[in-house]
Amino acid sequence: MYRKTYLEVNCEKLKNNIINIKQNYPDYEYYFGVVKANAYGHGSYIINSLIEGGINYLAVSSLEEALELRKYNTEIPILILEPIHLEYLDKCMENDIAITVSNMEYFYELLTINLQKQLKMHIKLDTGMSRLGIKKSSELCEIINKTANATNLFIEGIYTHFATSGINDKHWDNQLEKFKEITQDVDLSTIPIVHMGRSLTLVNHKKIPFCNGIRLGIAMYGMSQSMPTPTGFKAFLRNLRNNHKKKKLHISPTTTTNNLDLQTAITLYSEVIDLRKIHANDFVGYGALYNAQKDTTIATIAIGYADGIPKGLKHVVINDKKYNIVGGLSMDMICVAVDESVKLYDKVTILGGEQLPIKAVANECGIRSYNLFTGIRNRVPRVYKKDNTYTEIKY
Numbered sequence: 208m209y210r211k212t213y214l215e216v217n218c219e220k221l222k223n224n225i226i227n228i229k230q231n232y233p234d235y236e237y238y239f240g241v242v243k244a245n246a247y248g249h250g251s252y253i254i255n256s257l258i259e260g261g262i263n264y265l266a267v268s269s270l271e272e273a274l275e276l277r278k279y280n281t282e283i284p285i286l287i288l289e290p291i292h293l294e295y296l297d298k299c300m301e302n303d304i305a306i307t308v309s310n311m312e313y314f315y316e317l318l319t320i321n322l323q324k325q326l327k328m329h330i331k332l333d334t335g336m337s338r339l340g341i342k343k344s345s346e347l348c349e350i351i352n353k354t355a356n357a358t359n360l361f362i363e364g365i366y367t368h369f370a371t372s373g374i375n376d377k378h379w380d381n382q383l384e385k386f387k388e389i390t391q392d393v394d395l396s397t398i399p400i401v402h403m404g405r406s407l408t409l410v411n412h413k414k415i416p417f418c419n420g421i422r423l424g425i426a427m428y429g430m431s432q433s434m435p436t437p438t439g440f441k442a443f444l445r446n447l448r449n450n451h452k453k454k455k456l457h458i459s460p461t462t463t464t465n466n467l468d469l470q471t472a473i474t475l476y477s478e479v480i481d482l483r484k485i486h487a488n489d490f491v492g493y494g495a496l497y498n499a500q501k502d503t504t505i506a507t508i509a510i511g512y513a514d515g516i517p518k519g520l521k522h523v524v525i526n527d528k529k530y531n532i533v534g535g536l537s538m539d540m541i542c543v544a545v546d547e548s549v550k551l552y553d554k555v556t557i558l559g560g561e562q563l564p565i566k567a568v569a570n571e572c573g574i575r576s577y578n579l580f581t582g583i584r585n586r587v588p589r590v591y592k593k594d595n596t597y598t599e600i601k602y
């Protein structure tokens with residue numbers, strides 16, 4: 208690395224998150240690690256730490272992502288959550304990668320292919336998200352019957368995806384009912400893996416009895432999704448309203464707090480590459496956005512929006528002290544109003560650590576933690592801390 212801007216990823220923390228999740232929710236056979244989008248920005252390198260923690264299946268969005276994972280582990284089964292072009296099935300069969308079948312046209316085309324090796328597929332059901340998935344029980348039965356007579360095609364899994372948390376809405380319950388309706392003529396126990404939930408399902412709902420798999424994304428990366436019980440009169444009123452709604456709509460009971468002890472594992476660092484004194488009334492940044500009210504010291508930091516830092520970012524930390532970003536974000540640099548204690552080449556924390564926790568920064572920027580994690584660009588090298596050694600990877 209030449210420019211000292213990098214994302215440090217603590218692999219031990221990720222591993223411990225999985226151990227903690229499994230201790231708290233031990234009743235699944237399959238714990239899928241959702242590692243799409245370069246493992247939510249952490250980088251594919253982390254998969255072996257996830258596996259050490261107890262993840263026994265991985266899920267990604269594309270064949271590219273699946274093959275990238277194979278550079279780091281050749282054994283762990285991988286599911287692609289979106290349909291892939293059928294001309295690339297050989298790569299899936301060679302690399303133990305399962306595909307998703309999500310509509311009949313795709314399935315009929317699949318049946319015309321002469322498969323030379325076993326191909327694993329998971330059938331996706333559309334229970335209310337209207338993106339992907341089989342919607343009718345007759346179609347599901349047709350897939351199952353026709354696959355029974357097809358050479359080398361194997362139904363390994365069936366799944367759906369919940370659109371909401373189900374805490375104050377009926378949509379979650381409706382999706383569960385829809386899943387039951389579509390699968391009514393199917394003996395689910397004959398399908399090895401039935402997986403419906405994501406992190407929120409795990410923590411907010413009782414285990415769905417016929418599911419033996421859970422797909423973990425954001426929780427694995429350190430977000431427990433536990434919501435402290437709000438206090439105050441407004442919260443009291445909101446609670447009353449929600450309870451009334453839950454009763455009226457027969458929304459199934461949920462839990463909003465949990466005992467998970469999870470930690471985020473990333474810290475984004477950069478450095479001071481320039482220090483200058485400006486006078487009262489001088490301007491900083493594009494559009495002369497910032498007009499200094501008094502003589503000020505400006506530190507220029509080697510990171511910008513092209514590295515994925517969000518527009519609303521307000522502070523950085525230098526030598527344990529928080530400073531304000533001034534003059535907006537440039538593509539590759541930001542300016543910070545500092546004091547005399549800051550020196551050239553000082554290390555700067557942009558995100559993470561005690562003073563800039565991911566969730567708080569995301570809230571402050573008006574975005575979700577998902578966007579913050581996945582927004583960090585690949586031009587930022589990742590540095591992995593594992594067993595007190597550091598490994599640098601540029602994706």
Ligand SMILES: Cc1ncc(COP(=O)(O)O)c(C=O)c1O
Pocket residue numbers: 241288368404405406407422423424425426
């Ligand atoms: C199909 C599917 N399953 C599971 C997940 C993981 O979700 P979460 O990060 O909320 O646990 C995702 C994430 O987008 C997904 O698309």
